[in-house]
Amino acid sequence: MAIILGIESTCDETAAAVVAEGTIVRSNVVASQVDLHQKYRGVVPEIASRAHIENILPVIQDALAQASCTFDDLDAIAVAYRPGLIGSLLIGVTAAKTLAWSLGKPLIGVDHVQAHLYSIMLRGEGQGARGRDDKSHPALAPCPLPHAPCSVGLVCSGGHTAMYDVRSWTDISLIGSTIDDAVGEAYDKVAAILGLSYPGGPIIDRIAFSGDPAAIVFPRSLLGKESLDFSFSGLKTSVLYHVRGVPRKDAPPLPVRFPTQQELPNLCASFQQACIDTILIKLRRGIAKTGAKSVIIGGGVSANRGLREALRSFDVPVYFPEMRFCTDNAAMSAGLAHVLYEKGIFSSLDLDAVTYSQFH
Numbered sequence: 608m609a610i611i612l613g614i615e616s617t618c619d620e621t622a623a624a625v626v627a628e629g630t631i632v633r634s635n636v637v638a639s640q641v642d643l644h645q646k647y648r649g650v651v652p653e654i655a656s657r658a659h660i661e662n663i664l665p666v667i668q669d670a671l672a673q674a675s676c677t678f679d680d681l682d683a684i685a686v687a688y689r690p691g692l693i694g695s696l697l698i699g700v701t702a703a704k705t706l707a708w709s710l711g712k713p714l715i716g717v718d719h720v721q722a723h724l725y726s727i728m729l730r731g732e733g734q735g736a737r738g739r740d741d742k743s744h745p746a747l748a749p750c751p752l753p754h755a756p757c758s759v760g761l762v763c764s765g766g767h768t769a770m771y772d773v774r775s776w777t778d779i780s781l782i783g784s785t786i787d788d789a790v791g792e793a794y795d796k797v798a799a800i801l802g803l804s805y806p807g808g809p810i811i812d813r814i815a816f817s818g819d820p821a822a823i824v825f826p827r828s829l830l831g832k833e834s835l836d837f838s839f840s841g842l843k844t845s846v847l848y849h850v851r852g853v854p855r856k857d858a859p860p861l862p863v864r865f866p867t868q869q870e871l872p873n874l875c876a877s878f879q880q881a882c883i884d885t886i887l888i889k890l891r892r893g894i895a896k897t898g899a900k901s902v903i904i905g906g907g908v909s910a911n912r913g914l915r916e917a918l919r920s921f922d923v924p925v926y927f928p929e930m931r932f933c934t935d936n937a938a939m940s941a942g943l944a945h946v947l948y949e950k951g952i953f954s955s956l957d958l959d960a961v962t963y964s965q966f967h
């Protein structure tokens with residue numbers, strides 16, 4: 608049974624995890640930096656990389672201790688080396704290379720976006736295999752998946768909103784992506800407009816629950832009849848104008864105004880509904896284009912309750928990660944690395960951090 612240590616430091620979470628056989632999560636430690644970035648309402652790259660330096664070794668030690676294993680028990684060291692903030696990536700990549708070299712173990716670099724898709728495969732120790740009776744579940748199929756074209760993959764997070772044709776865990780191609788903001792970024796920016804805290808996604812999701820999604824009609828940017836790309840910046844501006852009024856040429860800038868507690872639920876619910884409707888329309892287009900038999904969703908926004916509810920009875924089966932594997936974590940990297948390990952695909956010790964995804 609191959610046991611892999613995963614390391615994640617692409618953005619503002621320092622994480623390490625021990626995963627057996629690519630799916631059994633023996634430990635999953637995440638040191639959040641939310642408190643450090645909250646007052647800036649977004650991630651400050653320099654602060655993030657400094658915090659990674661402080662957190663990385665204790666987090667790795669915790670992950671090993673919680674999995675009751677030592678460095679000797681590991682078969683490989685995995686790290687998310689792309690995409691992300693360069694200063695942040697460098698800390699994880701350097702730690703992983705140092706461990707791999709000093710322990711004489713293989714190093715496996717993985718793409719963070721690909722790992723978000725893979726996160727649907729993860730489960731805790733003692734939990735049964737997921738989707739056992741479901742013939743369309745990618746977990747049933749060894750790579751490559753037998754029913755290619757298999758799944759439309761959607762990664763929706765703070766840094767990414769992109770759709771993929773997923774034929775196997777190593778055969779993935781980009782079919783659409785955001786031309787401006789990522790959907791999680793729109794949640795965070797709209798939260799700032801509404802005077803809410805950071806990260807905005809979980810807060811808007813919670814407040815939306817008690818609001819009327821049809822109260823305010825915000826735009827759904829679809830970008831042309833057949834486009835598989837996304838755009839969320841117009842929606843964000845529309846929320847801004849709704850709250851503060853539309854600025855007029857040659858008039859002084861409108862004063863900052865935050866909605867009242869009574870206004871918030873309908874605003875949050877209507878914004879969230881616009882995001883969900885857009886995602887559903889794009890997924891349907893992706894399925895029509897690829898002939899996919901299922902949908903895989905990963906990334907922070909896949910934790911959204913409204914989105915999960917809306918996709919409960921979708922046209923094809925939809926697979927979400929467990930809640931704890933939606934936002935950034937290292938278990939997804941260790942899990943995906945197992946696929947590469949089995950294929951004998953290893954990285955050399957001159958692996959470099961890369962800021963953009965392998966899927967352009």
Ligand code: KG4
Nearest residue numbers: 764765766791806808809907910911934935
């Ligand atoms: O995957 P992630 O941890 O980091 C990136 O790779 O970007 O995603 C973080 C993003 C943030 O923008 C956060 O607001 C959003 O995911 N998010 C949510 C929810 N939970 C986290 N957005 C909507 N609803 C949620 N429940």
Ligand code: ZN
Nearest residue numbers: 723764906935
């Ligand atoms: Zn992420």
